[in-house]
Amino acid sequence: MRDARVSLVTLGVADLDRSSRFYEALSWRRTEAGNASVVFLQGEGTVLSLFGLDDLAGDAGLEAAPLPDFRGLSLALNLATRADVDRVFAAALRAGARSVKPPQTVVWGGTSGYFADPDGHLWELAHNPFFPLDERGHIDLTELGA
Template sequence: MRDARVSLITLGVADLSRSSRFYEALGWTRTDAGNDKVVFLQGEGVVLSLFGLNDLAEDAGLNAGPLPRFRGMTLAINLTSEAETDRLFAAAIAAGGDAVKRPETVFWGGYSGYVADPDGHLWELAHNPFFPLDAQGRIDLTPPSEEPA
């Protein structure tokens, strides 16, 4: 079994219904696995968990203090083209997200922008021509195996 993977991402949120509607508008599928404190949404190869912020802090044994606008991390969705990046960015804004940085050509040769969900969780939406996506939309940076001579 390989341990180098992400199976579940949990975000602390102020309003489960509002956050669930936001992510469902972006294509995540709400499941029946949750309860009144947590919502589970199925994505491509990962589950997104939305947990009430205070309940999540309590579960971790921490105090839920005020959150800074920049939390030192982002999540990313890589897309197949600049047009797809623009489409998802517009969908995120229409669903209640905050346009932090509109998609643009960036120094590393790709195209990306940033949107914050209704609770300020920062998502990078990007097209990276150096990271081709497979049929399931996954990045695989494993070098191709060499053919025997």
């Protein structure tokens, strides 16, 4: 089970300073581990890495190409209440995010909304009353038999 986790998420970005300021405004803590090409931000149990888009493509041995608005991927932050979803969504917009879908009650009984960061990376903010959060804000579905 210890290997079934995401330790670090790397986002290709156009401007390291702009993206770093954006995520710092959302409570990610910039670390000293980076350099001129990469910024590492500490979150709760996850590190967010910001890498220049062309440099990231080169690191993977690929050519950088224009990115579509929808990339078939979203990152998600589950929160304890609907009010928390609204609060973080508003903070993201103030920091420079683009509203994709404002928080709303959804068919499965919770709240969900989407924003795109300054580089178009899609984030979902959700409150799911069926996914209880522990004291650190982590989802643990093992108690639900998942």
